[in-house]
Structures are given as structure tokens and as C-alpha cells.
Amino acid sequence: xxxxxEVETTRRGIEPHVRGRRVAAVRVRERRMRQPxxxxxxxxxxxxxxxxxxxxxxxxxxxxxxxxxxxxxxxSGSMRLLQGGEVPxxxxxxxxxxxEGGTVxxxxxxxxxxxxxxxxxxxxxxxxxxSLGPEPLGAGFDGAYLHTLSRGRRxxxxxxxxxxxxxxxxxxxxxxEALHCAxxxxxxxxxxxxxxxxxxxxxxxxxxxxxxxxxxxxxxxDFSDGDGRPGxxxxxxxxxxxxxxxxxxCGAAIRCLRQAQRSxxxxxxxxx
DNA sequence: ACTGGATCCTGACTGC
DNA sequence: TGCAGTCAGGATCCAG
Numbered sequence: 001x002x003x004x005x006e007v008e009t010t011r012r013g014i015e016p017h018v019r020g021r022r023v024a025a026v027r028v029r030e031r032r033m034r035q036p037x038x039x040x041x042x043x044x045x046x047x048x049x050x051x052x053x054x055x056x057x058x059x060x061x062x063x064x065x066x067x068x069x070x071x072x073x074x075x076s077g078s079m080r081l082l083q084g085g086e087v088p089x090x091x092x093x094x095x096x097x098x099x100e101g102g103t104v105x106x107x108x109x110x111x112x113x114x115x116x117x118x119x120x121x122x123x124x125x126x127x128x129x130x131s132l133g134p135e136p137l138g139a140g141f142d143g144a145y146l147h148t149l150s151r152g153r154r155x156x157x158x159x160x161x162x163x164x165x166x167x168x169x170x171x172x173x174x175x176x177e178a179l180h181c182a183x184x185x186x187x188x189x190x191x192x193x194x195x196x197x198x199x200x201x202x203x204x205x206x207x208x209x210x211x212x213x214x215x216x217x218x219x220x221x222d223f224s225d226g227d228g229r230p231g232x233x234x235x236x237x238x239x240x241x242x243x244x245x246x247x248x249x250c251g252a253a254i255r256c257l258r259q260a261q262r263s264x265x266x267x268x269x270x271x272x
Numbered sequence: 273a274c275t276g277g278a279t280c281c282t283g284a285c286t287g288c
Numbered sequence: 289t290g291c292a293g294t295c296a297g298g299a300t301c302c303a304g
Contacts, residue, residue, distance in 0.1 A: 003297060034280075034299080058298075075298050076282075092282080111281045113298060128299095155275065164299075171297055220297065221284080240297095260276065263295085 002073045004136070004169025005212035006223050006231065007058050010079050013226030014105060015053040017081050018062070021099040022049045028116075030094040033109070034074060037095070038118040045069060045097065045118065056124060057132050057168030059115075067120040069097075070128070074113030080106045081226045105226075133167045136205050141167060143199030150190040150198070157193060158186035159260055161205065170205060173218055173240045176265045178205040180239045180249075185271045186264045187257075211236065239265040 002010070026042040038044075048064035055061070060079075062069040073079070082104040089096065095107040095116050107116060119126055134140040146167075150160060160166055162175045170178065179186050181204035184197060193201075217223060217231030220241070224230050234241075238248050242265060243256040252269035 006297070032281095072298085074281095075296065109281095110283065111296090111298095113281070153274080159275090162298090173297060218297075223297075261278080262298095 002058060002223060003171030003174050004058060004209055006217035007055055007060060008213050009217040009225050009231060011053050011055045011060055014079060014081055017103055018050045018105055019052055023097055024100045025098040027096040033112050034115050037116045041118045056129055057164060059129060061123050067118055068123040070117040070119060070123050070126060072115040074109055074111060076111040077109035077114040078224060079226055080228060082106060131165055133165050136167050136169055136209055141202060143195060143202040146202055147195040147198040153190040155190055156187050156259060157184060157190045158264055160190035172262050174208050176240045177208045177238060180267060180271060181208055183270055186266050239267060
């Protein structure tokens with residue numbers, strides 16, 4: 001479920017409430033995730049103070065002096081901050097981090113595609129993060145980068161920009177949206193797109209992600225920020241989930257196709 | 273080296 | 289009301 005804007009919205013929501021706070025206790029109710037929750041996480045994290053909360057791609061990183069908690073929300077994960085009184089955990093509330101003073105950071109993930117891992121090493125060198133591509137909103141990501149990397153690649157451009165080794169954070173919603181913004185057909189072979197068009201695509205990826213972050217992310221069904229508020233970018237989606245409705249640019253009917261087991265939405269008239 | 277497909281898991285929704 | 293089938297915002301592993 002969460003792509004870069006939703007993870008960034010989550011980061012911004014929880015960071016002010018947990019930065020500089022000491023962990024009083026950690027409760028793990030369900031260890032079965034994409035990988036098992038790190039054994040001993042409870043003892044490692046308890047007593048530590050969260051120094052900062054960062055994001056790398058779709059990963060959230062809670063840094064402490066002793067190590068780092070790596071969180072991933074998978075398809076269905078979300079985080080909630082609870083204040084004071086005890087709110088009973090639901091069936092998919094797998095992890096609570098209880099801070100001194102009573103604030104609780106709670107991870108919910110019904111499908112358990114997410115992760116909660118502890119590392120004492122540099123998390124950016126962790127096996128899961130080490131081969132990630134550049135941040136789309138950071139330096140090192142532009143049209144020239146995409147153009148160079150894509151030479152000789154026959155895979156569809158939509159699949160290409162959703163590959164975390166190419167660029168992080170672009171998931172199924174924002175891939176469709178960025179390609180529409182750039183006027184590029186999602187099935188076009190990545191290696192057969194010009195440098196000029198990749199400049200436009202890189203700019204569109206940034207534009208779409210920034211706009212989504214400003215709106216607090218996209219809530220399709222259950223995404224919410226740390227305080228339980230939904231995101232409002234769904235109202236701004238040009239193509240995603242809009243099969244049959246008119247393209248906001250040209251009015252043609254939006255179409256949907258399946259690509260690598262994922263739905264792709266596009267405008268057959270203005271995307272070539 | 274690349275590529276597409278299957279897969280992990282639960283819940284919501286559709287149609288019979 | 290129940291049940292089967294389909295789909296969902298991610299990422300990895302596998303065979304070809």
C-alpha cells in the first residue's frame with residue numbers, strides 16, 4: 001500500500017513524537033512478517049533513545065545509539081501513535097513501541113508483507129537496503145541517469161521505474177501517474193525512450209511525489225498518517241483507478257491493463 | 273544479464 | 289446468507 005509519499009507522511013507524523021524519547025518497552029505480538037521480526041528486538045531497543053527517524057525508499061529507520069530499527073510497511077502496513085490510556089490492540093497490531101511518558105508507536109500490518117528488523121550495523125548497508133537505487137527527490141536522480149541506465153533494456157518503462165534498484169519509492173499508483181504526466185505509454189520499452197523524454201519523466205516523478213506528499217499521501221482504503229488522518233491525494237489522481245473516466249488532459253477514456261500482475265492505468269490518446 | 277511469472281498473506285468486494 | 293473468485297499501495301525468488 002504505501003509508496004514513498006505515504007511512508008514520508010508517516011515519518012513526518014511520528015518523528016516529532018518519538019525523537020529524543022526513550023523506549024520503555026517493546027511488545028511483539030506477531031513475529032511472522034516477510035522476514036521474522038528480529039529475535040531479541042525487545043531487549044535491544046528497550047532503554048534506547050530514538051535519535052531521529054529517517055526514510056530510505058519505502059523503509060523507515062529509527063536510529064538509536066545502539067542500533068537501528070528498520071521498518072517496512074509492505075502493502076497493508078500503517079503506523080499509529082497512541083497517547084496515554086491503553087487502546088486494546090487489534091488482531092493485526094503486531095508491534096508496540098512504548099515510550100517513557102506513555103506514547104505508544106503501533107505497527108499494524110494485516111497482510112504481514114512488512115518488516116521490523118534490528119541492526120547494529122549501518123542500516124544503509126543492510127542487505128535489503130544496500131542495492132537500492134537513488135532517491136527520486138534527491139541528488140543523483142535525473143533524466144540522464146534514467147536514460148543511461150535504460151539503454152538496452154526491453155522491459156516496459158512502467159516496470160522499469162517501479163524497480164527499486166533503478167529508483168526507490170515509485171510504486172504502482174505513482175508509476176501510472178508519472179507516466180501520464182510525462183505523456184509516455186506504460187508499455188513502451190525502457191530502452192527505446194529518448195533522453196529528452198526521460199528528462200520529462202524524471203521531472204514528472206518528482207512533481208507527482210512532491211504533490212502527493214503535500215496532500216499527505218493517497219488513501220485508497222486504509223492508509224493514515226501517524227495521527228489517524230487520511231491522505232488527500234486520491235482526489236488528484238489523473239489516471240489511477242479511473243478506468244473509463246475522462247483523461248483530465250484530453251478527455252479520452254482512461255484504460256486499464258495488467259502488467260506484471262499489477263493494474264496499469266493510462267490515457268491511450270495522450271500517452272505514446 | 274534480463275524478463276515475466278509465481279509467491280508470500282489477509283480482507284474487501286463482486287457475482288451467483 | 290454463504291461461498292468462490294478476484295483484487296489490493298510491495299518485493300523477492302525462480303525458471304527460461
